[in-house]
Amino acid sequence: MIEFRRVSKVYPGGVRALRDVSLKINPGEFVVIVGLSGAGKSTLLRCINRLVEPTEGQVLVDGVDVGKLKGPELRRLRSRIGMIFQTFNLVKRSSVIKNVLAGRLAHTPTWRALLGWFPREDVELALECLARVGIADKAWTRADQLSGGQQQRVAIARALCQRPKIILADEPVASLDPPTSHAVMRDLRRINREDGITTIVNLHFIDLALTYADRIIGMRNGEVVFDGPAATVTERTFEEIYGRPVRAEDFRGGAEGVALGTGQGAVGAVPAQGEDDRR
Numbered sequence: 638m639i640e641f642r643r644v645s646k647v648y649p650g651g652v653r654a655l656r657d658v659s660l661k662i663n664p665g666e667f668v669v670i671v672g673l674s675g676a677g678k679s680t681l682l683r684c685i686n687r688l689v690e691p692t693e694g695q696v697l698v699d700g701v702d703v704g705k706l707k708g709p710e711l712r713r714l715r716s717r718i719g720m721i722f723q724t725f726n727l728v729k730r731s732s733v734i735k736n737v738l739a740g741r742l743a744h745t746p747t748w749r750a751l752l753g754w755f756p757r758e759d760v761e762l763a764l765e766c767l768a769r770v771g772i773a774d775k776a777w778t779r780a781d782q783l784s785g786g787q788q789q790r791v792a793i794a795r796a797l798c799q800r801p802k803i804i805l806a807d808e809p810v811a812s813l814d815p816p817t818s819h820a821v822m823r824d825l826r827r828i829n830r831e832d833g834i835t836t837i838v839n840l841h842f843i844d845l846a847l848t849y850a851d852r853i854i855g856m857r858n859g860e861v862v863f864d865g866p867a868a869t870v871t872e873r874t875f876e877e878i879y880g881r882p883v884r885a886e887d888f889r890g891g892a893e894g895v896a897l898g899t900g901q902g903a904v905g906a907v908p909a910q911g912e913d914d915r916r
């Protein structure tokens with residue numbers, strides 16, 4: 638369980654990025670946080686692994702106040718939280734498998750990691766993680782030789798290799814084309830379902846949020862302005878979250894049949910298979 642208790646964040650310079658946020662996220666949930674640029678989504682996500690320190694309030698992970706954790710305890714918490722970024726954050730000149738093995742660093746003595754000596758079971762785990770995202774055949778390829786979608790899958794495999802309890806994905810598809818965006822969202826959701834990993838994804842595309850989320854949290858100007866099941870979300874909901882009418886650019890596209898919910902039930906789109914999704 639992840640719990641925010643009256644969390645506020647004011648950055649140096651005075652920007653108020655979070656305003657009195659309280660919420661709970663249950664184990665195994667797949668939550669999408671939506672909001673316009675600057676709404677506070679990244680700040681919210683980063684408070685969970687303490688990449689950002691709240692100015693007020695508490696963030697609890699499994700009942701532990703993360704703000705109170707010291708060195709090794711904080712490292713332990715972070716070792717169980719996988720993070721996925723818009724720009725993949727891979728070591729581009731390194732092989733795919735080495736990038737994935739970086740997910741084991743918290744469990745590997747520094748001298749071994751420096752020499753690149755990972756235990757055989759870690760290498761097997763890394764290959765298994767790559768297989769789960771369909772790119773085991775790329776293990777020995779240099780990361781910068783892969784497509785954007787494949788690089789994001791390497792980042793997902795690296796997160797999986799941590800054996801995480803939580804995955805935080807900060808705009809994971811913002812740099813990808815529409816079909817590949819769907820493929821990556823499908824991977825994240827499948828892993829969430831199969832492993833029960835609590836998954837929180839920041840997005841600003843309405844159709845992706847509706848297609849993949851169980852629960853949508855809407856942020857505007859540092860505040861949570863909506864929190865409910867994706868199936869109850871309507872166009873009106875997004876207009877309230879965004880503070881303006883929805884626009885074409887709010888949709889990623891790339892899937893047939895995605896339409897806004899009517900409040901009556903789910904949006905039953907089956908995303909199209911993309912170029913980068915030939916598994």
Ligand SMILES: Nc1ncnc2c1ncn2[C@@H]1O[C@H](COP(=O)(O)OP(=O)(O)OP(=O)(O)O)[C@@H](O)[C@H]1O
Nearest residue numbers: 648649652654672673674675676677678679680681
């Ligand atoms: N390190 C920082 N120092 C100062 N201000 C910051 C910092 N990080 C974020 N902000 C500001 O805090 C506000 C919320 O930013 P945040 O990145 O959390 O929003 P977001 O919804 O994730 O938007 P985006 O998708 O553009 O990143 C913005 O006004 C942003 O400019």
